[in-house]
Amino acid sequence: MYPAASVILFTTASGVGYGILALAPLLVAYGILPDEDRWLGGALMLPALGLVTVGLLSSTFHLGHPERAWRALSQWKSSWLSREGVMAILSYPPALAYTYAWVFLGSVDGPWVWAGFATVLTAFGTLFTTGMIYRSLKPVPAWATDWTVTGYLTLGPLTGLAVIIAIASGFGLHPVRFQAVTIVFVLAAAIAKNAYWARLQAAWDDHAQNAGAAIASPGNTVRSIEWPHTEANYVLKEMGYGVARKHAEKLRRITRNLLLVAPAIVFCLLPSLLPLPYLIWAVIPGAVLTLAGVAIERWLFFAEAKHVVSLYYGVE
Amino acid sequence: MTCLPDKTTRKLGLVIDLDTCVGCQACVTNCKEWNTGGHMAPLTDTNPYGAEADGVWFNRVHSYEVTTPEGSSRSLHFPRSCLHCEDAACVAVCPTGASYKRTSDGIVLVDEDKCIGCKLCSWACPYGAREYDVFEGVMKKCTLCVDRIYNENLDQEDRVPACVLTCPTGARHYGDLNDPQSDVSRLVRKRGGRDLMPEMGYKPTNKYLPQREKTNVASSVNQSPALAPLDDTSGASGLLGWVDRMLERMD
Numbered sequence: 219m220y221p222a223a224s225v226i227l228f229t230t231a232s233g234v235g236y237g238i239l240a241l242a243p244l245l246v247a248y249g250i251l252p253d254e255d256r257w258l259g260g261a262l263m264l265p266a267l268g269l270v271t272v273g274l275l276s277s278t279f280h281l282g283h284p285e286r287a288w289r290a291l292s293q294w295k296s297s298w299l300s301r302e303g304v305m306a307i308l309s310y311p312p313a314l315a316y317t318y319a320w321v322f323l324g325s326v327d328g329p330w331v332w333a334g335f336a337t338v339l340t341a342f343g344t345l346f347t348t349g350m351i352y353r354s355l356k357p358v359p360a361w362a363t364d365w366t367v368t369g370y371l372t373l374g375p376l377t378g379l380a381v382i383i384a385i386a387s388g389f390g391l392h393p394v395r396f397q398a399v400t401i402v403f404v405l406a407a408a409i410a411k412n413a414y415w416a417r418l419q420a421a422w423d424d425h426a427q428n429a430g431a432a433i434a435s436p437g438n439t440v441r442s443i444e445w446p447h448t449e450a451n452y453v454l455k456e457m458g459y460g461v462a463r464k465h466a467e468k469l470r471r472i473t474r475n476l477l478l479v480a481p482a483i484v485f486c487l488l489p490s491l492l493p494l495p496y497l498i499w500a501v502i503p504g505a506v507l508t509l510a511g512v513a514i515e516r517w518l519f520f521a522e523a524k525h526v527v528s529l530y531y532g533v534e
Numbered sequence: 535m536t537c538l539p540d541k542t543t544r545k546l547g548l549v550i551d552l553d554t555c556v557g558c559q560a561c562v563t564n565c566k567e568w569n570t571g572g573h574m575a576p577l578t579d580t581n582p583y584g585a586e587a588d589g590v591w592f593n594r595v596h597s598y599e600v601t602t603p604e605g606s607s608r609s610l611h612f613p614r615s616c617l618h619c620e621d622a623a624c625v626a627v628c629p630t631g632a633s634y635k636r637t638s639d640g641i642v643l644v645d646e647d648k649c650i651g652c653k654l655c656s657w658a659c660p661y662g663a664r665e666y667d668v669f670e671g672v673m674k675k676c677t678l679c680v681d682r683i684y685n686e687n688l689d690q691e692d693r694v695p696a697c698v699l700t701c702p703t704g705a706r707h708y709g710d711l712n713d714p715q716s717d718v719s720r721l722v723r724k725r726g727g728r729d730l731m732p733e734m735g736y737k738p739t740n741k742y743l744p745q746r747e748k749t750n751v752a753s754s755v756n757q758s759p760a761l762a763p764l765d766d767t768s769g770a771s772g773l774l775g776w777v778d779r780m781l782e783r784m785d
Contacts, residue, residue, distance in 0.1 A: 282651020282671025289630035296536045299654055300629035356734050357660035432731045433612055434600040435744045446594035449586050453662040527662035
């Protein structure tokens, strides 16, 4: 599948943003983040809101008619893309209310707890609906698995957490307080991504076996001898992308190292060993590495996924 | 709405005979010709007379070599277009309501005034039937020539899709696949018409008739008499034979 730059930017940026929105109220509720620090609240919630907004806007860049984007909110009964749009809009009121309470009132107690609860729900809900868009596409066997959704639900919070820790350490909070929650999300993301990769090839082979049966009678082998067109057409440009597949194994290794190993070392191991002043010099690059990792993972997610229409063109 | 109808009154579609299709591309050409002025007009082209020509087409014909387990092989021409599926995921995934499936006849269409050009429908189609128009910024697809089949300005016999009308070998058939007594339904029963990629679960309306079994495969393929080499003159007789023998003797 062709990895549109705007889609990679969208899922990376909004993943971080919704990750922060999904976790910050929970971390406050469990006393890991202090809600009396208004500046910290602003430093976390405003970038998060900015990132989800940039992500939403950039997702309209690749549309043929961005001015009609509002129509995409109408078909939530059948379309996961529409549901994603609705969830993304629904996440704004509680997130804005929670941000207001944290930044201007310096307290998220009382009724504001419910705004925090709604922020967490809608943020996870948006990540879930994003994953479901891809999960529901049967012609892309790599994506048609629950591990796709699990990937979105774990990578968003993991990258959000990396940014939360980097920012919080600048406000004098020792990263060791985030150690337990980071271990949970690094492990969950590692399971989700490795399980996703483990079935990817077999899922494709299941369909590729049917290539002959799709065109000729079952049991016969089929070799493409002439395409319908001499130059690449829309279908091939959009769904026949092959650049990353050549280097898939190397790119998976890079992704594992940046997205899973780096946060494990920087956010789970180092906080037990180093005092805060030194740690700041580790957690900020650590967050940058994690974000670079998720951007490569996003690219690979598209580039590595083959569409069954390529079977008609003789792709194996 | 992009919710699919539980059932449609009629199921209009195509039955394509892979045994008769010769891959002449006439259906492709007439499809483009009609539809570039029809319901989804225009079917735009990028750089049509230069390098890397590209453009919107609703119908594409592939050619394959098919080999049976016994080792005999032959060519197969395979027209690929929208199958107007019963369970059309391209409609269900559409976020705007631009894609819809008609309850009256099951035809899948795009409302170009609502389409935002997100391309998700083309990802949801396993058959590559939808093509994006880069100039208009909307998705386009086969309409089953909805502007022909109901067109009262045309003679009755011309009220069929352009691809069916033009096929010189009669490999394309059009009709109501919901009616068990229709010509197309009978043809599907008689010839064992098949769904394309049934494992996808899209329940396509269009059916493909498989190639007929070859008779006497062994003699026609494995023991086909090789042509005599063109430069073998041993059988030459008469004047030419004499000339041949004389020239052979010269140094």
